[in-house]
Amino acid sequence: MNLLSPSILSSDFTRLSENIKLLEKGGADTIHLDIMDGNFVPNITFGPKMIKDLRKLTDLTFDAHLMIMNPENYLEQFADAGCDYITIHPESTIHLQRHLKTIRQLGKKAGVVLNPSTPLEYLDYIIDDIDLLLLMSVNPGFGGQSFIESIYKKIERARELIGDRDIILQVDGGIKDKNINKVKESGANAFVVGSGIFNSEDIYETTKYYKGLIK
Numbered sequence: 001m002n003l004l005s006p007s008i009l010s011s012d013f014t015r016l017s018e019n020i021k022l023l024e025k026g027g028a029d030t031i032h033l034d035i036m037d038g039n040f041v042p043n044i045t046f047g048p049k050m051i052k053d054l055r056k057l058t059d060l061t062f063d064a065h066l067m068i069m070n071p072e073n074y075l076e077q078f079a080d081a082g083c084d085y086i087t088i089h090p091e092s093t094i095h096l097q098r099h100l101k102t103i104r105q106l107g108k109k110a111g112v113v114l115n116p117s118t119p120l121e122y123l124d125y126i127i128d129d130i131d132l133l134l135l136m137s138v139n140p141g142f143g144g145q146s147f148i149e150s151i152y153k154k155i156e157r158a159r160e161l162i163g164d165r166d167i168i169l170q171v172d173g174g175i176k177d178k179n180i181n182k183v184k185e186s187g188a189n190a191f192v193v194g195s196g197i198f199n200s201e202d203i204y205e206t207t208k209y210y211k212g213l214i215k
Contacts, residue, residue: 002214003190005063005170006207007032009045010143010194019203020057026207030061032172032192033083034143037068040092041141048074048081055082063132065113065172067140068092072099079106087111087134090122100129111170115140116148120157130167132190133158137183138173144195147174152186159187180213 006028011019020031033051038044051062064083068074071088072095078086086103090096090112103110111132114122116139123133135154138145151171158169171183172192180191193210200206 001189002184003029003168003170004207004211004214005030005032005190005192006197007034007143007172007192007194008198009034010198012198016054017057019198020054020060022204023197023207024058024060026204027211028060028207030063030085030190031058032194033062033064034140035064035066035068035078036141040069040089041067043141048077051078051081051083061085063087063111063170065111065134066092067113072102075099075102076106079103079108083108085109085111085132087113087132089113089115090118091115096122097126097129100126104129111168113140114154116151116154120154120161123158123161127161127165127167132168132170133162134170134172134192135188136173137171137175140173145174147176147179152182155183155186155188177210177213180210184214 006023036043036045061084063085066088100110109131112130113134115136137147137151168190169188170190171188176196197206
């Protein structure tokens, strides 16, 4: 099954309630939550309180991408807020495997995020500790960036490494209708789309359109 995960980072935050309903109606599978601390990445977004409030609006899966230093200090808060998947960067913490285990102990799905220049070798000893692998196809910190072409090969290699494991392979950054099929053909089965959906005139119809592209 291929999953569409709109990133609300690109949404008009004054219309989040309305927009989440449109995403849900349009067939979105998950809501992608970009958490930035202004330290690990050069931007600040939102935290557990906002997620907890959004949790009241929908039963869609919440996929939280933590772009924060020392995420282990906040895992319980994000779990309590209603996140279903919690993904962390290996560069953001020292004891990666320990914190992936903690996420699972909290009853959540654990994920690892690899930046464009982060090698797949990070997976060698933790691949069986994750439920989701997120490959960044832009450098994290801002929405609306262009897809880095070299990531197609990385997606292919990641798919080979995953093999028959039950791990979602998600790609985030610069995904538009012009390249989403190639991302899919490279081996991804989950697609984070931000500005491609939220910069459209009709969020509902555009969500349906993107969902149709990945079937």
